[in-house]
Amino acid sequence: MKILIIEDEADLRENIIQFLRKEQYLVESASDFHSAKEKISLYDYDCILLDVGLPDGNGLDILRMLKLLEKQENVIVISAKDSLDDKLEGLDLGADDYLTKPFHLAELNARIKAVLRRKALDGRNMVRINNMELNFDDRTLQINGNDIRLNRKEFDIMAFFVVNKNRLIHKSALAEHVWGDHIDNADNFDFIYSQIKNLRKKLKDCGADLEIQAIYGVGYKLTV
Amino acid sequence: MKLLNHTLLYLSASLIFILSIWAVVFYIGMMDEVYDSIEDGLENYKILIIQKAGTDTTLLGKNYFGESNYAIRPIAKEKAIMATEAFKDTAMYMEYEESLETVRMLTTYFSTPDDRYYQLKIIASMVEEDDLVADLMHALLWLYVAVIASAFIINNWVLRKIWRPFYELQDELRHFKLGEDKSFNPPQTRVSEFRDMNETVAELLKANIAAFQQQKQFIENASHELQTPLAIAMNKLELLLEQHYGTEEQTQLLANAIQYLERLTRLNKALLLLSKIENRQFAREEAIDFNALLRQQTDDFGELLEYKDIRVDITEQASLVWSFNADLADILITNVVKNAIIHNHPGGHIQIRIEENGFSITNTGQAKSLETTEIFMRFHRTPDNPASTGLGLAIVRSIVQFYHIQVTYHYENGLHGFTFHREPRPAAVN
Numbered sequence: 001m002k003i004l005i006i007e008d009e010a011d012l013r014e015n016i017i018q019f020l021r022k023e024q025y026l027v028e029s030a031s032d033f034h035s036a037k038e039k040i041s042l043y044d045y046d047c048i049l050l051d052v053g054l055p056d057g058n059g060l061d062i063l064r065m066l067k068l069l070e071k072q073e074n075v076i077v078i079s080a081k082d083s084l085d086d087k088l089e090g091l092d093l094g095a096d097d098y099l100t101k102p103f104h105l106a107e108l109n110a111r112i113k114a115v116l117r118r119k120a121l122d123g124r125n126m127v128r129i130n131n132m133e134l135n136f137d138d139r140t141l142q143i144n145g146n147d148i149r150l151n152r153k154e155f156d157i158m159a160f161f162v163v164n165k166n167r168l169i170h171k172s173a174l175a176e177h178v179w180g181d182h183i184d185n186a187d188n189f190d191f192i193y194s195q196i197k198n199l200r201k202k203l204k205d206c207g208a209d210l211e212i213q214a215i216y217g218v219g220y221k222l223t224v
Numbered sequence: 225m226k227l228l229n230h231t232l233l234y235l236s237a238s239l240i241f242i243l244s245i246w247a248v249v250f251y252i253g254m255m256d257e258v259y260d261s262i263e264d265g266l267e268n269y270k271i272l273i274i275q276k277a278g279t280d281t282t283l284l285g286k287n288y289f290g291e292s293n294y295a296i297r298p299i300a301k302e303k304a305i306m307a308t309e310a311f312k313d314t315a316m317y318m319e320y321e322e323s324l325e326t327v328r329m330l331t332t333y334f335s336t337p338d339d340r341y342y343q344l345k346i347i348a349s350m351v352e353e354d355d356l357v358a359d360l361m362h363a364l365l366w367l368y369v370a371v372i373a374s375a376f377i378i379n380n381w382v383l384r385k386i387w388r389p390f391y392e393l394q395d396e397l398r399h400f401k402l403g404e405d406k407s408f409n410p411p412q413t414r415v416s417e418f419r420d421m422n423e424t425v426a427e428l429l430k431a432n433i434a435a436f437q438q439q440k441q442f443i444e445n446a447s448h449e450l451q452t453p454l455a456i457a458m459n460k461l462e463l464l465l466e467q468h469y470g471t472e473e474q475t476q477l478l479a480n481a482i483q484y485l486e487r488l489t490r491l492n493k494a495l496l497l498l499s500k501i502e503n504r505q506f507a508r509e510e511a512i513d514f515n516a517l518l519r520q521q522t523d524d525f526g527e528l529l530e531y532k533d534i535r536v537d538i539t540e541q542a543s544l545v546w547s548f549n550a551d552l553a554d555i556l557i558t559n560v561v562k563n564a565i566i567h568n569h570p571g572g573h574i575q576i577r578i579e580e581n582g583f584s585i586t587n588t589g590q591a592k593s594l595e596t597t598e599i600f601m602r603f604h605r606t607p608d609n610p611a612s613t614g615l616g617l618a619i620v621r622s623i624v625q626f627y628h629i630q631v632t633y634h635y636e637n638g639l640h641g642f643t644f645h646r647e648p649r650p651a652a653v654n
Contacts, residue, residue, distance in 0.1 A: 009452050015459035022466075080451040085508075102455030102489050105462050153527040168466050170479060172486040191531050216472075218465065218479035 001116060002044070005029040006036040006059065007051040007078065012101075016049065019105040020112075022167075033057030040066060040073070046119065047074045047112055050095070052086065060086075063093035074115040078103075104173035106164045113163040127162050129224055130209035134162050143206040153178055154199050157192070161212060161222035170219040196220060228376075228383050235379075236372050247364050251357070259328070262348045263311055266330040269294070269346050274334050277342075284342060289316075294346045304333045304341035316347065326350045389413035393422055400429070402436050403502060440499050447496035454492065458485045487613070494615040497555070498602075501622040506549040514544040514553070515578050521557045522576070525565060534565060535573040542580040546646070548627065556623045559616045560585050560642055567606070567640065575639075582629070582645035593635035600631075 003025045007013040010031065017027050028045075030036035033054040040048070040062065048066075052059035059077070066073055076097045077090040087098045096115045099108060117125050117136065125136040133142040139155050141148045150158060160177045161169065175192055200212050213221045225233075273294055277283045287297045299307075309332040315324040327347045335341050392411035400408060408429040410422035465478045500506065522529070522536050529536060546553075564574045564587035572588035598604045600621040605614035624631045629646040 009456065011456040012452065012459065015456060015463060018463055019459070019466075080448060101451045102458050102485075105459050151527050170462060170465065170482050172483055173462075176486075191528050194531055195527065215475070217476045 001046045002026045002028070003112070004036075004039060004043075004045040004048045004073075006048065006054070006062065008032060008054050009051075015105065016108065019109070023109065033059070033062070036062055037065065040071065041069065044071070045073050047076065047115055049108075049112075050075050050077050052077055052079045052090065053081070060089060060093055063090065063095055067094055074119055076108075076111055076115060104170065104176060106160070106167060106169050106173045107177055109167075110160055110163045110177065129162060129165060132203075132208050132210060134159060143203070143208045146206060148202055148206055150199070150202070151195075153195050154202075157195055158199060161220070165210075165222045165224050168215060168219055168221045174219065227387070228379055231379055231383075232372070232376055235375050239368060239371060243364055243368055247360060251360060255351070255353075258351050259311075262328045262350065263330070266311070266328065266346050266348055269348075270330060270332055270344065273344060273346065277334070277336065281336075284336070289345075289347065293348065294344065297343050297345075299333065299341050299343045301335075301339075301341045304335070304343070307331075307333050307343075309333070313350065314347075318349070325352065386415065389415060389418040389422070393418070393425065397425070402432060403440070407433070440503060443495060444499040444503065447492050447499070450488075450492050454485060454489050458482060458489070461485065491613045491615070494613050494619060498615065498619055498622055501552065501619070501626055504626070506552050506626075509547045509549055511545050512548040512550060512553045514546060514557070514583060515540050517553055517557050518561070518576055518578065518583065521554075521561045522574075525561060528565060532565060532568065532572075533570045534568050536576065537573065538576045538578070540578045542578060544578050544580070544583060546627070552623050552626070556620060559620050560644075563616060563620075563642075564640075566612075581648055582643065584641055584643040586639050586641035588638060589640045591638045594633060594640065596633050599633060 001024075003020060005013055005016050005020075005027065007016070007029070008031055013029050013031065017029060020027050028039065028043075030039050033056045036050075036054070048062075050059045050062055059079075063075060063077075066075065075095045076099055077087075077095045078099050078101060079086055079090075080101045090098055096118075097111050099111060114136070117127070127134045127136075131144050134140075135142075136159065139150075139152075141150055141155065141158060156178050157174065160174060171189055171192065175189065178192060178195075196212060196214070203210065203212070210222060210224050213223050215221060273283065273296075277296070284296055284298075286292070287295055289295050309330070311328060311330055313326055314329050316327045317323070318325045328350050330344075330346045332344050332346075333341060334344060389411050396408070396410065408426055410426045413419055413422065461478055461482045465475065465482065470478070519538060522538065561574075564585050567589045568574065568587050569589065574588075575584075575586040577584045577586075594606075595604075600617050602618040603614040604617070605612045621631065624644060627646070629644050632643050632645075634641045634643065
């Protein structure tokens with residue numbers, strides 16, 4: 001999978017590159033509008049992370065260009081502006097998702113995976129890990145072919161773990177993923193802890209070949 | 225006290241003083257003139273009597289006043305030579321008035337050719353001073369009343385007319401809201417003092433508006449500029465955490481730092497949101513079904529409600545549709561619903577009522593009323609939730625202010641309630 005990161009902030013770019021390399025993606029980057037334009041006209045990518053606030057141009061014009069070139073790239077817009085108009089404009093211009101800075105890398109990973117899944121040729125929006133199958137469309141979890149009943153939040157948590165498997169997930173990244181971008185998340189840790197407890201029990205009871213590891217005071221990790 | 229009454233107060237006080245002095249001076253002057261003319265008359269009369277006495281000696285025997293107003297009485301030569309002519313006031317019984325009245329009396333002396341000396345007393349009836357004073361006072365009183373009344377009427381009219389620019393300015397200022405009005409337009413006037421005042425006020429407000437805008441802009445810019453460094457710092461720590469080369473203790477320190485960065489991020493986002501609401505950057509409006517929104521939001525919190533064992537009852541007495549920005553409606557309802565969950569206790573309940581012009585959310589919670597005035601302030605937080613941004617209700621207030629909705633907090637018997645109400649706008653007449 002080839003991913004292009006268009007981001008002018010060097011450190012942020014490096015962070016993303018470093019994080020995504022671990023996912024076995026081929027990661028390229030462009031630091032300004034000009035080089036981004038060049039890259040997208042020369043190469044094809046599976047996913048483009050696009051910062052709209054570039055020093056020498058509006059990132060949204062990249063979207064217009066992609067449309068003009070009739071390219072099928074999936075684009076996730078990254079913006080420091082949490083503005084609905086920007087978001088709508090981006091999505092109107094063909095972006096697949098919109099992420100506001102600052103974000104957790106695990107969240108970015110989940111968004112990329114979601115975009116790539118949708119693009120997958122078989123059109124089946126699901127992930128299989130060992131004896132577990134997670135279907136994103138039906139929001140169901142099967143272990144050894146048996147349906148496991150999950151409530152909505154349990155499913156969200158499980159999905160986040162699955163796309164970030166073998167990664168340490170900070171509890172606040174998890175909280176934000178589960179609750180969205182709310183003003184106060186701090187009070188939700190207890191709740192998340194209890195949801196994960198239920199989830200672990202269900203996985204164990206059904207003989208799942210994976211485990212949610214709790215790292216005390218830090219977060220969780222789905223080890224496969 | 226109104227300006228009009230102020231002028232009248234000063235005017236009436238000084239008028240009393242001025243009119244009194246005027247009355248005294250007038251009275252003295254008038255009396256002077258009265259004496260003068262009476263005395264002239266008496267003098268004239270004296271000459272006539274003395275001339276007549278020279279020819280008609282019967283006159284000399286008339287030594288009492290009686291029907292006429294003079295009396296002649298013989299007097300010793302020595303006495304007559306020594307005496308001088310004099311006017312004096314005296315009292316005399318008047319048949320008409322049936323009382324003693326003041327008269328002016330001229331006492332003079334003359335001699336006949338036969339060298340006999342006489343004293344001549346002539347009287348003339350005087351002005352009745354007490355009546356005069358009473359009349360004068362009466363007239364004065366009426367004058368005073370008339371002057372004050374006309375001053376009142378004229379003043380009223382003049383004040384209203386002349387001071388109109390002032391009242392207009394006052395009205396403008398009363399309705400002026402810093403942060404809502406982008407400019408201030410003082411009323412036009414030709415009176416230079418008012419024009420000066422208007423200009424000064426306009427200048428002052430201009431500076432204030434500019435400062436206010438700058439401040440808002442600063443908050444927005446600062447929040448905005450913080451996003452990228454925050455993102456970088458947080459992501460770097462996340463990367464470091466993933467590499468987990470350190471000890472458990474070090475890992476926890478990192479996790480802690482991330483948690484604080486997360487809090488900073490939320491705070492920053494909340495501030496950004498607040499300034500955006502205040503800068504009216506949520507212009508897009510559509511009809512929002514608050515019944516559906518409230519139902520959906522409580523549903524979204526379903527698992528959390530179940531976890532905290534909180535029961536939610538929604539009473540829908542009417543369907544509530546407001547023209548609203550979809551994002552702001554979402555934020556508003558999320559905040560109030562979440563607030564009712566966070567500050568609840570296990571096994572508690574939440575009651576949502578939707579009425580024609582508003583809705584209310586009541587929840588069980590600590591058995592103590594919140595500070596009604598402070599809960600909507602920025603950075604106000606309860607001690608039981610120190611990690612909160614303290615901006616949730618400030619955002620709620622900003623949103624409802626933007627849409628002219630009244631929000632009130634009330635506490636009764638352990639139930640905390642927030643009521644949102646908006647008077648229906650009068651239907652547009654086509």
